[in-house]
Amino acid sequence: MYLYLNLPHWCTDMDKYDKVIDLCKRRGFFWPASEIYGGVAGFLDFGPLGTMLKRNIERRWRETFIHKNHGIVYEIETPVITPSKVFEASGHVENFxxxxxxxxxxxxxxxxxxxxxxxxxxxxxxxxxxxxxxxxxxxxxxxxxxxxxxxxxxxxxxxLLFKTNIGPYSENVAYLRPEAAQGMFTNFKSIYTAMRERLPLGLAQIGKVARNEISPRQGPLRLREFTIMEVEFFFDPKNPTCTLLEQVYDKELRLLTEDLVAAEKTDPIEVTVREALSERLIKSDWLAYFMALSTDFISELGAPHNSQMFVGKLAKERAHYSAQTFDQLVKLDRWGWVEVSGHAYRTDYDLSRHQQYSGQDLGVFRKYDVPKKTRVLVAKPRVDLISREYQSETGKILAALKSIDAASLRSKLAAGNVVVDGSTIRPELVEFMEKEESVTGERFIPHVAEPSFGADRLTYLALECAYNEKGDRTILSLPRSIAPVKICVFPLVNKDGINEKAQAIFDAIRSDGFIADFDDGGSIGRRYARSDEIGAPIAITVDYQTMNDDTVTIRDRDNWAQSRISARDLRSYLKEYFCIR
RNA sequence: GCGGCCGUGGUCUAGUCCGGUCUAGGAUAAAAGCUUCCCAAGCUUUGGAUCCCGGGUUCGAAUCCCGGCGGCCGCACCA
Structure with missing residues (x-):
């Protein structure tokens, strides 16, 4: 009857969220900020493992969304503190x-x-x-x-904007940015020029943003300060074809379309990118392309395909500048469907607003394939006759005639005399002729597709997806690409030179650039348990056999299977295992 | 912001109703050592809590009262 006394903490009645948060605190991933002063809601401090994990997620995002598309998408960096004007233009001061x-x-x-x-x-x-x-x-x-x-x-x-002042002048108001996007918009024109005036052009940023939420809850999921990862992708609305689409045509997307949302359905349909575009479920090629990348990216972080979906926002729910918005949701244990990214077709709203507020021309020039030739009617006043008749009034009359559209002037004069600016103009005082004009192109404001992610949420997501229990032990099955510690090295026992041998192998691994831990404390089982709990994908154990044949065991975190390989082959094995070229 | 519940070493918790025996007990984690031929074994040792913060009542407060902060849930709000 006292079976339940003295149970270890992980047997108590906690849901997965509690267990993950508990693990994060114990192992140094993250916890509430300013904790020694009681903490403050909506802010998080990241410890050593959490920082490494988050950076790895950021790195994989950078590789997926930026480096993979190098030549089209570029990363930039702009300040968090931003002058008031910028957010007046963006509408945040008024509407946020x-x-x-x-x-x-x-x-x-x-x-x-x-x-x-x-x-x-x-x-x-x-x-x-x-x-x-x-x-x-x-x-x-x-x-x-x-x-x-x-x-x-x-x-x-x-x-919801955090307010501050620049310098000692209280009238010099600035805000902490609530999204990184505005830095991409305000820099668009100069980067467009610097990158040799090519469209499409994507600008990306990974950085901190701040929103003064009224009542943040849900720990790492709703923060007042967090890291955002966004692409603002600029393209010509008259040439909206995504040139990279063939890479993702057959990818499956789980979509809860606007129609389904309106019909209050909750089960998404599964369609390929090709189908989603041909059936006009997604209105922009580029939006669809980024949604396909996002599906792969979220899957890589560990979320199963069927606990993901994109939900269309109804017209009345989305911002007035957005022609279409999808939220990417992932199902979490306690919180249900949680938004991890937003995909908005922002049209030309932001650039137009900044053009208007800054007075700068933020449009680009689209050259026609062949110059457009048009015949235009031109009115030619007979200056000689007018000046003879009106003398000093001539200049005024010519200006007045110029302001009248040539076609309507001709039809009026055809009916008789016309009074212009108090002076009577007889039909014979103006001649008309047709002229050919050539227009080589036109100016326009690019449209924008925006995928936007919260890095902190993704860090939690990866942890929750990775969290597993095996008997009374915790295993963090983090994907290899993002696991903070890649390898743990153990001497099976601390005698007969085994420790020294293990240390030598550990040094070699580290000099190859792997983040690795060495642990010779306690029983071997305890050390495996510790490395499982921080999510190190493999453990390398040096034992007596190593001393004879120079082989080590490689133990898999998830199935605990062991295999032996030669210490000489370790380097190439690890490089292949962690996909390092 | 409102209402409910809650806040004790890194973590979980006993004690709170009925104030003193609590210079706060246990487990787990951590550190040092011993042991150990593969999954949180065992032994020894060590550090770590002014009981969320502030005020009040009292001879005496972890315990009672008030205020604040923080957390969870609900309401409201929110990309």
Missing amino acids: TDVIVECTSCHKKFRADHIIIEQAGEVPGIEGKTAAQLDEIISTNHVVCTECGGALGKVSNFN
Whole structure:
């Protein structure tokens, strides 16, 4: 009856999230920031293993989205602190807010526009209303607290941007960026020029962003400061074909299309990229291409194919500049379907806004294959006759005539005299002729497809997917490509020169560039258990046989199988095992 | 932000109702050594908690009261 006393901690009633978080703290992956002062919600400190894991995920993302597409996609780096103007242009200062209204008696908070629609019905253009306008609507429609019927207070805006000042001048307002995207937009034109004016062009960034969330929960999944990995992919809307599509045509995507979402379905359909595009389920080739890369990338981190899907956002749910948005969701144990990336077709919204706010020309020139020749009607005033008749008025009359469209001027004069700027013009004072003009191209603002990932969420995702228990032991089956420690080296016993031999092999492995641990403490079983728990894919054990024939055992983390190989072949074995060329 | 539950070594937990016997017990993890021919074995030793923070009540507070912070859940909110 006392069977349950003195059970180790991992037998207690914890769900997978708790177990992963517990492991992260114990083994040094991550934990709440500023913990010695009580911690603060929405911030995370990464320890040695967590930092290595996160960097490996970032590196694999960089390889997948940037290096694989080198020549088209380039990584850049821009500051976190960004002048106010940038976010005024992007719309964040105005729109990255929630309109909140609080009940004066029970202090519940509501989103002001939602509670109005709920009680007063649809209000046209409610999204653009100011707080004062919403106050007005609340009082004229007698909108009250849904919970207790109490009176509502004043509507206020809560902006999710973190605010700061640049230098000692308080009027020099800046914000911490809430997305890295704006740095790509503000630099687009100069990079486009520097990279020899080629489209398509992708700009990518991996960096910190900050959002002052009202109430962050869910540990590493919702942070106030986190690492974002984004590509802003610029292309010509009149030439939207993805040149890399054949690489991914047959990849399967699990899609919950906008139609399915509207019909309140929850099971995605499975289609190839080819089908998704031919049936117009995805409206942009490039969006589809990045969605295919994302599926592979998330799979590589350990998420099974059938716990992933892309969910289409309905028109009313997505930002007004977006022609189409898919969220990529992965199913987690406690939290259910969680967004790990967003794929938005942002059109030309951002560049157009920055063009407007900065006064800089952010468009590019599209040359026609053959110059367009058009015949245009030109009005030619008879300057000699006009000047003789009107003398000093001539200049004014010529300017006035120039401002009138040639075709309409001709039809008016055909009907008789025309009064221009107070002067009467007789038909014979203007001649008309047709002229041929050649136009070599046109200017346009590129469109943008944006895949965007949260690195911290992905780190948690990889840990949760890797988390396994075998009997009373924990095994972190992290994919080889991202496991922080690749190899653990153990002497089976610490005598008869075995330790020294193991140390020599360990040194050789490290000098080949592998991150490896050496452990000679405690029993061999304990050391295997420790290396499993930090997710080292293989352990190399030096035993008595090594001393005779120079072979070592290689022990697999996931199935505990052992094989012997010659120490001489270790280097090439490891390079192949970890796919290092 | 609101409501509920909660906060004790790195981790999990006993003790909290009914204040003193708690200079806070256990397990596990960690470190040093012994042992050990392959999966958290065993033995010895060691370090580590002013009981989330602040205030109050009391002769005396981990324990009672108030405030704050943090966590989880629900509501609300949110890429």
